[in-house]
Amino acid sequence: MAAIENPGTGQPTTDELVTACHAAHAAGLERYVRSLVRDSDEADDICQEAFVRLLLAGRDGRLPDAPGAWLRRVAHNLVVSGHRHRQIGDRIRGRLADDELSPSLEDHAIRHEENDALVAALDAVSTDDRAALILAAQGYRGTEIALYLGRTELASRALLCRARSRLGARLSAVGAF
Secondary structure, eight states: OOOOOOTTTSSOOHHHHHHHHHHHHHHHHHHHHHHHHOOHHHHHHHHHHHHHHHHHHHHTTOOOSSHHHHHHHHHHHHHHHHHHHHHHHHHHHHHHHHHHHSOOHHHHHHHHHHHHHHHHHHHHSOHHHHHHHHHHHTTOOHHHHHHHHTSOHHHHHHHHHHHHHHHHHHHHHHTOO
């Protein structure tokens, strides 16, 4: 890489070497990073960070022999690291959102009482009523319920309608719903 020489020593300064390296590699590095992140602003930030790290390495006397390859590796690592940090942040935000949306102890207790009342009401209805109600709640169609109960489709619909009414009356009587 051609660099400007330091007038006192005849050697280029670190800043001059990094400036020359920037002129030689910035466009290619930016294209590479943009192909990874698909966002030009993020690509610019990553490239800038890579060159800052090159400058700091040079000032510490650790200027790489192949600065173009070194910059690509640093930029690639920054992309991977940024992706990993976003994933961790998303997971934490998801947990926080779950905590904020989770039911309170009072809501949990009410839901538990309602479930107990529903189970008790289902225990009180006939076996055919219970089977029809549970199958309907699980998404089975009228023909499938009829086949399971050994009835015609019309008879199973009538049974299901009456079973829903009886269950609703039992739940209303205990004040569950």
